[in-house]
Amino acid sequence: MRQAFLIGFLLAGLLAGWMGAASAAEAPASVTVLVAYHSATGHTEKMAQGVVEGAARIPGTKVVLKRVGDVAAGDLFSADAVVVGSPVYWSNMSGDVKKFFDDWQFKFGVFPEFKMRNKVGAAFATGGQVSSGKEVTMLTILAAMLGNQMIVVSGGGAFGASATTEGDSPGIDDKELASAKELGARVAEVAWMIKRGR
Numbered sequence: 001m002r003q004a005f006l007i008g009f010l011l012a013g014l015l016a017g018w019m020g021a022a023s024a025a026e027a028p029a030s031v032t033v034l035v036a037y038h039s040a041t042g043h044t045e046k047m048a049q050g051v052v053e054g055a056a057r058i059p060g061t062k063v064v065l066k067r068v069g070d071v072a073a074g075d076l077f078s079a080d081a082v083v084v085g086s087p088v089y090w091s092n093m094s095g096d097v098k099k100f101f102d103d104w105q106f107k108f109g110v111f112p113e114f115k116m117r118n119k120v121g122a123a124f125a126t127g128g129q130v131s132s133g134k135e136v137t138m139l140t141i142l143a144a145m146l147g148n149q150m151i152v153v154s155g156g157g158a159f160g161a162s163a164t165t166e167g168d169s170p171g172i173d174d175k176e177l178a179s180a181k182e183l184g185a186r187v188a189e190v191a192w193m194i195k196r197g198r
Helices: 002-026 043-056 073-078 095-106 134-147 174-197
Strands: 031-037 061-067 081-089 120-127 161-164
Touching: 031 043, 031 073, 031 174, 043 061, 043 081, 043 120, 043 161, 043 174, 061 174, 081 095, 081 134, 081 174, 095 134, 120 134, 120 174, 134 161, 161 174
Parallel strands: 031 061, 031 081, 081 120, 120 161
Antiparallel strands: none
16 A cells, blocks of 8 residues: 555645646746837837837846837737837828838738737827827827737737927826836736746
8 A cells, every 4th residue: 555655745746846837838838928019209219219128127038129120020920018109290100100001011910910919009209298199109009010910918008108209298207108108117027927827
């Protein structure tokens, strides 16, 4: 009886070790967050750097920072999450950011296979005035992501992080930069949850 117990104990230990090794093999090694932005004055670039810093705080997260015009198809497809930032131009995203999304279909071939499906998406924006269109800008970015069947998240604000850069706030203040970092961290956390869930 003692011998049967020992054999059972050893088998249980081997099974537990095998299952643990299998789980470790299946666990994702890292998550990649692509932060793509357009910036003419440097304000949106500073917010982008804040997003990068926030995402990088989550262990195991690799962050890629690029201007929208420098993003290649491989950057999109290898990313687990994409955060897009734009200045407000005429109460909407800039032409450079709009072209970036148009390139998803016409240059990168994202559609019709929905190659960005189930990747995490988020937005941030900078604008001169308090009500210059930052929310509209973020919502149009998120709408483009939803159209590509991405999973959009917010952080730093109701629709993403934003900053006012004229008048009483001539630049990115500490509170606005903190909201960008919060957005980056939130995106990385959700990307990890989704990747682990797979």
